[in-house]
Amino acid sequence: MARHNGQTRISDVYAHPVGRDAIDKVLLQLGRSRRWVTNPVVANLPLAAVARLARRSVGPGFADAFLAVLADHPERSAVPDGPHDAAEPPGAAQPSSPWWRSAVFYQVYPRSFADSDGDGIGDLRGVISHLDYLADLGVDCVWLSPIFDSPNMDMGYDVRDYRAVMEEMGTLEDLDALIAGCHQRGMRIILDLVVNHTSDQHEWFHAAVRDPDGPYGEYYHLRPGVAGEDGSGPPPNNWKAFFGGQAWRWIPEAERWALHLFAPGQMDLNWDNPAVRREVAEIVRWWRERGIDGFRLDVINLISKRPGLPDGDDGIGDLIGFPGIENYFYGPNLHTYLRELRAQGFTRAPDEPEPVSTARARDRDGLIGDRLPPDPVGVMVGETPGVGVEMGRLLSAAGRGELDLVFNFDVLENPGRIRWDDYRYDLRYLKAYYQDYLARLGPDDHLALFIENHDNPRMVSKVLGDQDHIPHQRTAVAKVLATIQLTLPGTPFIFQGQEIGAINQDFTSVIDLRDVESRDRFAQLRQDGRTEAQALAEVLPGARDHSRVPMRWQPGETTGFSTGDPWQPGMEDSRGFTVLEQDGEPASVLNFYRNLIRLRRAHPALTEGDVHFCAPRSRHYFGWLRTGPDGEVWLVEVNLTGRPIRRPRQVLGNRLDAMLRRAGAGGADELAVVLGTTGTRGKVMAPYQVVVAGVGATPGVPH
Ligand code: NOJ
Numbered sequence: 001m002a003r004h005n006g007q008t009r010i011s012d013v014y015a016h017p018v019g020r021d022a023i024d025k026v027l028l029q030l031g032r033s034r035r036w037v038t039n040p041v042v043a044n045l046p047l048a049a050v051a052r053l054a055r056r057s058v059g060p061g062f063a064d065a066f067l068a069v070l071a072d073h074p075e076r077s078a079v080p081d082g083p084h085d086a087a088e089p090p091g092a093a094q095p096s097s098p099w100w101r102s103a104v105f106y107q108v109y110p111r112s113f114a115d116s117d118g119d120g121i122g123d124l125r126g127v128i129s130h131l132d133y134l135a136d137l138g139v140d141c142v143w144l145s146p147i148f149d150s151p152n153m154d155m156g157y158d159v160r161d162y163r164a165v166m167e168e169m170g171t172l173e174d175l176d177a178l179i180a181g182c183h184q185r186g187m188r189i190i191l192d193l194v195v196n197h198t199s200d201q202h203e204w205f206h207a208a209v210r211d212p213d214g215p216y217g218e219y220y221h222l223r224p225g226v227a228g229e230d231g232s233g234p235p236p237n238n239w240k241a242f243f244g245g246q247a248w249r250w251i252p253e254a255e256r257w258a259l260h261l262f263a264p265g266q267m268d269l270n271w272d273n274p275a276v277r278r279e280v281a282e283i284v285r286w287w288r289e290r291g292i293d294g295f296r297l298d299v300i301n302l303i304s305k306r307p308g309l310p311d312g313d314d315g316i317g318d319l320i321g322f323p324g325i326e327n328y329f330y331g332p333n334l335h336t337y338l339r340e341l342r343a344q345g346f347t348r349a350p351d352e353p354e355p356v357s358t359a360r361a362r363d364r365d366g367l368i369g370d371r372l373p374p375d376p377v378g379v380m381v382g383e384t385p386g387v388g389v390e391m392g393r394l395l396s397a398a399g400r401g402e403l404d405l406v407f408n409f410d411v412l413e414n415p416g417r418i419r420w421d422d423y424r425y426d427l428r429y430l431k432a433y434y435q436d437y438l439a440r441l442g443p444d445d446h447l448a449l450f451i452e453n454h455d456n457p458r459m460v461s462k463v464l465g466d467q468d469h470i471p472h473q474r475t476a477v478a479k480v481l482a483t484i485q486l487t488l489p490g491t492p493f494i495f496q497g498q499e500i501g502a503i504n505q506d507f508t509s510v511i512d513l514r515d516v517e518s519r520d521r522f523a524q525l526r527q528d529g530r531t532e533a534q535a536l537a538e539v540l541p542g543a544r545d546h547s548r549v550p551m552r553w554q555p556g557e558t559t560g561f562s563t564g565d566p567w568q569p570g571m572e573d574s575r576g577f578t579v580l581e582q583d584g585e586p587a588s589v590l591n592f593y594r595n596l597i598r599l600r601r602a603h604p605a606l607t608e609g610d611v612h613f614c615a616p617r618s619r620h621y622f623g624w625l626r627t628g629p630d631g632e633v634w635l636v637e638v639n640l641t642g643r644p645i646r647r648p649r650q651v652l653g654n655r656l657d658a659m660l661r662r663a664g665a666g667g668a669d670e671l672a673v674v675l676g677t678t679g680t681r682g683k684v685m686a687p688y689q690v691v692v693a694g695v696g697a698t699p700g701v702p703h
Contacts, residue, residue: 004070006048006063010037013047013066018073018330021388022066026319030057031416059315065326066316072306072332073394099188100294100379100404101446102607103140104486104597105493109454110147110169111155112550113496115562122550122561124170124178131178133579135185137499137590138597140362142182143296143381145454146192147175151201153265154516155548156192157298158199162283179291179357186362186369188293190379195280196299197266200258204279205267212254218273221259221309222251238311239324244520247324259309261302261328263516271303271337277344284345284378291357294346294379297403300338301384301395304331320386321418329386338380338395338402346378364601381448382406389440397444405448405491408437412456419542420521425462427480427640431622434488435613447490451481452498457546461504464642468503471576473642475501476677476688478589480638483690486596487626487636489611494593496551500582501589504546505572510536514568518543554580595675599692605632612656615648621685625656633663633695635671639685646684665695 004013013019014037023037036042042050051063114126124147134142146156149164156166165175182189198205207216227233227250235248236257241264248257249264259268269276284295306327317323354374361369382395382403392406413419414429441447451459460477461468468474478501485492507513510522510532518539525535549570553560555578559570575581582588600606605628614623614635623637639645651668652660665671671693673681681691 004047004067006051006067007046009043010045010047010050011043013070014038014043016070016073017390017394019066019070021390022069024388025386025410028410028415029319057315058319059313061313062315065313068306069326069330073330096398097608098379098404099375100141100491102600102604103188103491104138104600105141105143105190105381105491106134106137106139107143107145107453107493107495109145109496109548111145112548112561112566112568114551114553114560115564115566118563119168120562120564120567121168123168124165124174128174128178128181131181131185131187135187137594138366138601139187139494141188141190141293141379143190143493144178144192146194148191148194151199151265153199154263155514157194158197158201158263158266159194160199160201161203163286176290176356183291183357183359183371184368186360188359188379189291190294190296190381191287191292192298193280193284193295194298195269195283196302197260197262197268200265200267202267205258209251209254212256215275217254217256219270219276220267221270221305222254222256223248223259223309224255225250225257227257237309237324238314238317239309239327240317240322242322243517244524261299263520268305269303272305272307272333277337277340281341281345284341288346288348288378289353289355291355292378293359293375294381294404296381296383298383299385300382300403301330301334301387301391302328304328304333304337306331325386330391335394335400335402338382339400342377342380342401342403346380348374348376366598366601380404385409389437393441393445396446397442398446399444405446407448407450407493411451419456420538422537422541424465425459427463427477428619428622430484431640434484435616438489438611447488448493449485449488449490450493450495451485452495452547453493454495454547455544457542457544458497458502458504460501461546464503469573473688474503474577475587475589477501479592479677479690480640480688482589482593482596483636483638483692484622486593486600487606487634487692488624489607489609489626495547497547499590499593500552500579501577502547502552503572503577504540505549505570507536507540507543507545507571510539512569512571513539513543513545515544515548518545552578554578592675596692599674603632603634603694604628604630605634609634612659614651614653614656618648620645621648621651623651625652625659627659627663631663633660633665635660635668635691635693637681637685637689637691637693639687639689642687644684644686647681660695663695668693671695 014023027034048063108127110127111122113122114130115122116125147165147169148159149161149166150156150158151160165172179189204216204219208220212222223236225236235246239247241247241261243263247259247261249260251258260266261268312324312327316326358374359372361372380403384406392408396403396406411433414426417423459481460474463477464473513519522535522539525538548568550559550561550566552574582590605626609626609628612625615621620641622640626634673691673693676691677686677689
């Protein structure tokens with residue numbers, strides 16, 4: 001196995017999965033093309049020379065820091081390379097096509113979904129009351145954002161007790177009823193597992209503070225040091241927290257520094273301690289016995305930190321914005337810990353009791369059948385910020401015994417942009433992103449398709465800017481996003497509200513923002529001398545509050561979310577964009593989602609079929625064929641711009657045209673348009689037009 005050093009050529013660094021992702025990330029951040037690396041002159045240069053040349057941008061320690069990360073991860077391919085040390089026991093391996101490959105996931109942010117008791121906070125009974133809505137939408141698996149007991153410094157992403165439900169959300173019995181309610185409707189349910197850190201109010205942390213030299217002291221990253229009562233004094237290293245400020249908090253009672261990569265109340269667990277890993281596996285087993293079908297694992301790529309927690313390189317810190325990140329975003333033991341967790345927590349032992357509840361079968365036509373046997377392995381969805389395509393494959397390829405799906409966040413911003421930038425997202429980037437991503441995946445890889453979640457502003461607003469209030473534009477862009485997410489190969493994750501075309505809020509004051517990140521950022525900007533208006537203007541483009549406002553169930557002030565005052569006020573004009581209004585409107589965003597999901601369910605070519613891109617170099621047109629083993633062919637086309645465009649003359653080219661003819665169509669023009677903005681395929685595509693057309697398909701009502 002080649003060991004890299006300063007003399008390693010750039011082309012060899014780029015051939016290493018981690019090297020390639022790291023270089024791609026830097027280029028993306030700088031908004032530069034990949035051609036920069038593949039250019040033969042640069043490709044032949046040694047790493048040290050390039051680092052020297054780029055010294056002004058990356059600093060003197062860059063090459064060494066980079067090499068250390070490469071050394072942590074010996075080169076290997078993402079394709080399974082034989083048995084692994086912690087592989088699943090025989091008989092427990094996932095079936096070759098596990099349910100989640102063709103499933104549609106739906107993320108519920110319970111605090112803002114539906115409130116059953118009028119306290120203004122969404123709760124589990126509220127979710128239960130809308131399960132029929134989700135089943136009717138066609139959801140296969142509900143993902144609930146955190147509902148475990150928490151002081152809510154970061155809205156449940158700071159867990160106080162992993163085996164209890166947050167009081168304002170309900171009780172364990174309510175959760176059991178919710179699990180059973182999903183299963184009865186043929187849906188599965190996963191929870192959020194937040195185990196990179198716990199709340200500072202977790203009993204483990206209390207025990208660690210009481211006796212930092214005792215066993216619980218080893219549960220966290222505690223370091224002795226000197227500091228004044230107020231925490232002044234040199235922290236153990238230069239790492240910065242994601243929510244601002246240093247990543248260390250002085251705990252006077254313990255006379256120790258404690259690491260927190262997020263808010264000061266979110267204390268990082270020490271995964272190098274086997275006791276911590278055992279605890280986490282036990283928590284997973286405990287929930288699986290109750291019937292949970294898996295977990296979304298919060299910032300799971302951050303769990304393994306480089307031993308000794310060394311200082312971060314300043315150059316990398318400046319470039320990425322988080323000094324220290326190279327020491328934990330893809331740490332040395334990440335793969336080992338994930339395999340262990342999968343084997344010890346997510347995999348059913350042969351003698352394990354049956355879970356209390358398991359999903360029922362749901363036919364393609366939506367009918368509910370018999371109880372399904374429990375899955376051999378609970379699904380593991382990794383939230384993996386910063387992880388690129390190749391690292392993502394290493395973490396999730398089938399047979400590696402680690403995660404099942406990973407979220408790749410590079411889709412969320414245009415090259416050279418970050419979440420806080422006030423800019424209009426260019427949808428044409430999605431074409432480049434998905435074409436490249438899908439071309440790099442092998443048969444063992446599977447993409448998680450997501451465009452929104454509770455940590456990001458609404459995509460319709462990012463695309464349209466202040467034109468997002470124009471109903472037909474809003475509807476059109478929402479449909480473009482739905483089409484891409486629901487007909488490209490991969491598993492879609494819909495975030496609540498996406499299916500009714502939710503947009504950002506017209507917040508006018510920081511008083512209406514509830515998120516710790518927004519508030520901290522605002523305070524920091526004020527401290528740096530910005531006026532209130534300036535600070536707000538710099539917070540709002542990236543604020544997570546936009547996506548956390550109550551679900552719009554019906555028109556009116558409370559939007560059907562609660563009879564009380566919502567914990568997080570929403571202030572956009574949602575007329576026409578509520579569930580009730582869209583329900584009976586055939587051309588609504590909601591019915592478009594429903595129809596697309598039904599189409600997916602009825603036609604395996606749209607879930608399991610191959611993809612072939614049409615006119616791959618066309619700038620404004622995004623098109624692809626999905627072809628199934630049964631000879632089915634679907635053509636999907638999207639105008640990625642807000643202007644009319646000419647369809648490329650050669651949409652299919654000879655190869656794809658032959659494919660279509662073999663499937664029984666005379667050519668693209670003879671395809672029946674089943675869903676889309678117009679009923680026919682003309683020479684010109686209207687702004688943001690979408691077309692879903694199939695061979696031999698029955699034309700539907702155009703939407
Ligand atoms: C990712 C979660 O999605 C986000 O909401 C949270 O603040 C951080 N992880 C920390 O847990």
